[in-house]
Amino acid sequence: MIKLSSIGTGQEHDTLEDLFDQGMQKRRSVLGDAHVDRAEASKTPFDAPFQNLITEAAWGRVWSNDAISLRERSMLTLALLAATGNFEEIPMHIRATANTGASEEDVIQAFLHVAIYAGVPKANHAIKLAKATYAEMEETR
Missing domain, CATH: 1.20.1290.10 (AhpD-like)
Incomplete structure (x- = not known):
């Protein structure tokens, strides 16, 4: 299995699913469950790839990186x-x-x-x- 390294964190993720899960957890902790629940409820097949991208990249990699607070x-x-x-x-x-x-x-x-x-x-x-x-x-x- 290929490990996905987070840039600058030294953390490794087993799969994109792990990265998504970490991103979703961080997204919820920052934006709140209500906001994320609304975003998830309004997700369609058209924008699902974009929502996954921001959850994995913005929230799973960048916001989850503890190099800065x-x-x-x-x-x-x-x-x-x-x-x-x-x-x-x-x-x-x-x-x-x-x-x-x-x-x-x-x-x-x-x-x-x-x-x-x-x-x-x-x-x-x-x-x-x-x-x-x-x-x-x-x-x-």
Whole structure:
């Protein structure tokens, strides 16, 4: 059997199924069961290969790599989403900070970096989305 090495982790996975299972566990711990259950329920044969790819690669390899903390990954992810203008996932990743340990102060610092290195309009929009999401989270507590 061929072992699948995780880049930079030294971990090995027996099969893609093992990598998928590890990814699903990490995805659930970061995004929450409700989010993952909704995503799985809406999965179709058309997008199943894509969902498997992100579970294996993003969650099974990258997010499961313990070289940096989940807090740091949250900050990086939010900054990269904002810097590249991929705003639609910012609310989801703001909600995930409740599980990763990234504080509101961490998030604003990441967005200040975005303002300097990627542009004020992108940071401004990300901050608006974060504020709205934090307000929604506060209402549901």
